[in-house]
Amino acid sequence: MRKPIIAGNWKMNKTPAEAAALVNELKPLVADAGCDVVVCVPAVDIAAVKEAAAGSNIKVGAQNVHWAKSGAYTGELSADMLVAAGVEYVVIGHSERRQYFGETDQTVNQRVLAAVAAGLKVILCVGEMKDVREAGATDGLVDYQTIMALNGLSAEQVADVIVAYEPVWAIGTGLTATDEQANETIGVIRKAIARKYGQECADKVRIQYGGSMNPKNVKGLMAQPEIDGGLIGGASLKAADFSLVVNYDK
Numbered sequence: 126m127r128k129p130i131i132a133g134n135w136k137m138n139k140t141p142a143e144a145a146a147l148v149n150e151l152k153p154l155v156a157d158a159g160c161d162v163v164v165c166v167p168a169v170d171i172a173a174v175k176e177a178a179a180g181s182n183i184k185v186g187a188q189n190v191h192w193a194k195s196g197a198y199t200g201e202l203s204a205d206m207l208v209a210a211g212v213e214y215v216v217i218g219h220s221e222r223r224q225y226f227g228e229t230d231q232t233v234n235q236r237v238l239a240a241v242a243a244g245l246k247v248i249l250c251v252g253e254m255k256d257v258r259e260a261g262a263t264d265g266l267v268d269y270q271t272i273m274a275l276n277g278l279s280a281e282q283v284a285d286v287i288v289a290y291e292p293v294w295a296i297g298t299g300l301t302a303t304d305e306q307a308n309e310t311i312g313v314i315r316k317a318i319a320r321k322y323g324q325e326c327a328d329k330v331r332i333q334y335g336g337s338m339n340p341k342n343v344k345g346l347m348a349q350p351e352i353d354g355g356l357i358g359g360a361s362l363k364a365a366d367f368s369l370v371v372n373y374d375k
C-alpha cells in the first residue's frame with residue numbers, strides 16, 4: 126500500500142562536478158526501481174544534480190531548510206529558495222544537526238511547518254542515542270520527537286511526511302539496528318501518529334530506517350512490515366552500492 130522510498134543523504138560530500146558524475150552513473154542503474162529514489166545533496170550541488178537527473182526517476186532533496194520566508198539569517202536557505210531551485214524533498218532534524226548545530230525539537234518543528242507550507246516533501250529524522258536505548262527510553266523519546274516535530278500540521282499534511290527512524294548509535298558506525306528492533310521502533314512511531322492523527326493517516330505515512338543501511342542488510346530490513354524505505358548515508362556515495370540498495374527487491 127505504501128510505496129517504498131530510498132533516499133541518499135550525501136551529507137557534506139561531493140563538489141558539483143562530482144555530484145553530476147555520480148548521478149549520471151546512477152541513472153541507468155536505478156531506472157527500473159520499484160521505489161521512489163531521492164538524493165539529498167549539499168545546496169551548492171542542487172543545480173548540477175537537477176541538470177544531471179533531468180528526465181530520470183531520481184528526485185532531488187536538500188539537507189536542511191530555514192523557517193523564515195527571508196531575512197537576516199546568514200548562511201541559511203528558505204523553503205521558497207529550495208522550491209525555486211527545483212528541490213522536492215528536504216531532510217529535517219537529522220541527528221548530526223541536532224548534535225552539532227543546536228537543532229531542537231522546536232526548531233525542527235518550525236522548519237517542518239515552513240517546508241510543508243512551501244510544498245516540499247519532508248524527510249523528518251528522529252532517533253535515540255545509545256544511552257537512551259540502554260536506559261529503555263527509546264519508545265518515549267521517538268514518540269515525543271515525532272509528535273513535537275509534526276505539531277501544527279493537519280492529518281492530511283502529516284500523511285505526506287516521510288519519517289526516517291535513525292538510531293544515532295547506528296549512523297556511520299557500521300552497527301545496524303536488528304531488523305526486529307528497527308521494525309518495532311518504527312511501529313512505535315506509527316502508533317504515536319495514529320494516536321494523534323488517526324489510523325488512516327498513520328497507515329499512509331512512509332517511515333524509513335536509517336543507520337548503516339547497505340547492500341548487505343537492506344533486504345532483511347525491507348522485509349519488515351513497518352519499514353517503508355531507507356535513508357542512506359555512506360552507501361549512497363557510490364553508484365554501485367546505492368543502486369544495489371535501491372534495487373533491493375530484484
Ligand code: PGA
Nearest residue numbers: 296297336337357358359
Ligand atoms: P549512514 O548514515 O548510512 O552512513 O549510517 C545514515 C544517515 O545519517 O542518514
